[in-house]
Amino acid sequence: MHQDHTVQQIDELLTQSQAAFYQYKNLSLKQRAHFLRTIAQEIEALGDELIQTAAEETHLSEQRLIAERRRTIFQLTSYADAAERGNWLEARIDTGNQLSSPPKPDLRKLLVPLGPVVVFGASNFPFAYSTAGGDTACAFAAGCPVIVKAHPAHVKTSTLVADAIYAAVKKCEMPTGIFAHIYGKEFAVGEYLVKHDVVKAVGFTGSYSGGRALFDLAAQRKNPIPVFAEMGSVNPVFLLPDKVAAEKQWIAEQLTKSITQDMGQFCTNPGLLVGINNDDLEGCLQELVAGVAKIDAHQMLHEGIAKNFKENRLKALGADDVKLLYESKSGADGAKITIASVPARSFLENQQLHEEVFGPFTLAIICDNEEQLHQVAHALEGQLTTTLMASDNDLTKLVALLNILREKCGRLILNGVPTGVEVALAMQHGGPFPSCTDSRFTAVGADGIKRFARPVSFQNWNNQYLPDELKDENPLNIWRTVNNELTKEKINNPNNGK
């Protein structure tokens, strides 16, 4: 339907992005927030057409898509609120003293936008981590123009949402170049964008291979740029003995939902369970199999994902000592919901089993004892999440395990499931490599804005030339750290300027 953009077209669009940046960065937080809220309204106004188009393109249920649209709108409006609140700017003021020796300068710092940001959306979140998703909302909030590469698996959906953004650009009288929507089935299009001199940062949600490739391209540039790639993980769930003994039924119910929801096509899908071999664990896994057996396999997001799933599932099932506990009937594309198990020793010896099988595949690692549980924990790669199903007794006994697991992930869940990523400031969605390319930032929650901003200090500037956020009188009434103390007070004795 849409032809790939040519190099000439992309160059033209990026020249517009760059020009728009020099205007957009100077707009007030209020104006940026209004723009984000208008995008939310325009998406809402797309109505049923958006849901139906996405359902056709992704095979996700309408119910799920309606919930995801709600989430997308909440992201846009709550990041707008956060942008306006201004805490993310990390405004700092150290007042000067011309009389000290040497004179102490007046210093005032805040975060400013990096510049044009390229966003690669996720196939599994056609709204919330795609065209007007979390990365786009964060970049706009930070003051950056956005260039979205339309996801080839849901081009029509992406185009509808892009049109909503264009409508908001017009309504809010934003500079035209603030948003560009680029078509490209070929990897070369993404490559060209990431290597382009105008582009100053990249947001990506998807596979390890895709994320790593973009990270490498960006790092090899003459002027490297930051790439925040969220690349998923296996999200281990530790089933600790006392908890399993007491609540195997409840645990199995929680996991059944989490593993099968939307054919397990979540980056936080629990792909590994880890427990100590005993009758309780066996009973818990039997309950899980019984629960999962009630769920039908559905068609996956697109053919490529189904193909990879089937291949990777077979590879895992073919590994030494892996035992199939359950597989469902095939969905329309041949994908089967699958539960398997493997002794910890074999897991530890086979790096392939540590890798994500994106989709409804969960592998239970059976440890002989606590020592092996620790070995498995140590051997884990970086994860978005790690979950403990644990009683107070378990936790008291396994403090050392917790000490290891905290190093392995961005979010530690107690007696819950990793799927369902709340949009909140206290959320961390990101973790040590390979779950993410920079564990110091989050993809979800308003702290994600900081991925696309950097600090600038103003030294000895007259009040009138400072950004409003740093002016003596604090006209925006934001929180600022003044001489090391957080306050909303104005500056009374500035001593700044000459």
Added chain:
Amino acid sequence: MHQDHTVQQIDELLTQSQAAFYQYKNLSLKQRAHFLRTIAQEIEALGDELIQTAAEETHLSEQRLIAERRRTIFQLTSYADAAERGNWLEARIDTGNQLSSPPKPDLRKLLVPLGPVVVFGASNFPFAYSTAGGDTACAFAAGCPVIVKAHPAHVKTSTLVADAIYAAVKKCEMPTGIFAHIYGKEFAVGEYLVKHDVVKAVGFTGSYSGGRALFDLAAQRKNPIPVFAEMGSVNPVFLLPDKVAAEKQWIAEQLTKSITQDMGQFCTNPGLLVGINNDDLEGCLQELVAGVAKIDAHQMLHEGIAKNFKENRLKALGADDVKLLYESKSGADGAKITIASVPARSFLENQQLHEEVFGPFTLAIICDNEEQLHQVAHALEGQLTTTLMASDNDLTKLVALLNILREKCGRLILNGVPTGVEVALAMQHGGPFPSCTDSRFTAVGADGIKRFARPVSFQNWNNQYLPDELKDENPLNIWRTVNNELTKEKINNPNNGK
């Protein structure tokens, strides 16, 4: 004097770093702060020996070294204060609600240390950006063990300071592996450290070629790690017409000091002046030459730096249309303080002239008009600092120039000089590439701690198992963002846990 560490020795030390990390990360902010303050005391206790050793190794004056020691101690103690104050932890709490549908989890987030950090010190700051310098202080404050590679140009100084750190480790009963001091003249030693699996981040201060090499190694790892490399810049100073007309004498005095101090061996040394051709600018440059002519050339830090300076100076002077305005008599190593000028057109055509000549070399770019001034601003690479010598009239007239320059640097100075980097929270020392490998962080000021930390969220944890920083009762009395509001209040209605 010291042999390079062998691979076996390094492996052993890093195994100890890793073990120490699992203990140190759990110590309280108070204990970390006490450790930093004890290091400061131990450095103080080294007395004259430290100053004399450094003076011999670096040819810097005792007066300068005494001031630098004071700065180093202030860094250690002020980062200790900041660590304890806890604002840098970015503690966030979003209280849950089990009654909402779906239930809203309790989420609590704070920054945790990345793991063992390798620090490469700077030759031009044997104390403040070396063994116990800013990077080391930030990493310890964050909760990370530190591995310092001794700078080959001041090994004895580095060893003395390392001994002070070892003494503090002992006094504070810290885990032994928390600090390691590694000798290595060969680049391979640094390479081995940066590629080592135990190492989780790198701090570097030095040349572009060194920083870029380490950045590339770290990015090419199986698990890439962040490298914060501060690589210097040319720190352009824009001399705007109205200001020059009114205060050429004052400007010349300021620049004379800034350009010649310690033989210009600062990453913030003003290497470029940019002005519009007229009699006032010419007069200002004449005053500058007259001022600089009163300063004698001194011996540079070490032979390698002197050799590079002499070569790069000659290369710049040999470029088309570059005109020598002044050169001093040779110092002991043959280095000459140098002022030159070049027409803007020739500067714009010759990328070589945009590169730093580390040492006392300053190039004045002479523009025909305002348009050329803008062209030069646009053509600048990323800088640590940019300075404007400007009156109110200039600023009103040149708003567009300011809009460009803000994109080019980490710190914007009005009517001052870039040298003299205040240690303060509102300082930004870092900037767009190539001045730095990640413009989102600072090397100076307590915000530098965040280079070595990442957020972790705790979902649905019982209060008793949470870190003190996140407990309901806020026992450390730190600032936290609770349900989007900054507060020191305790949590009354947690609804957390099962």
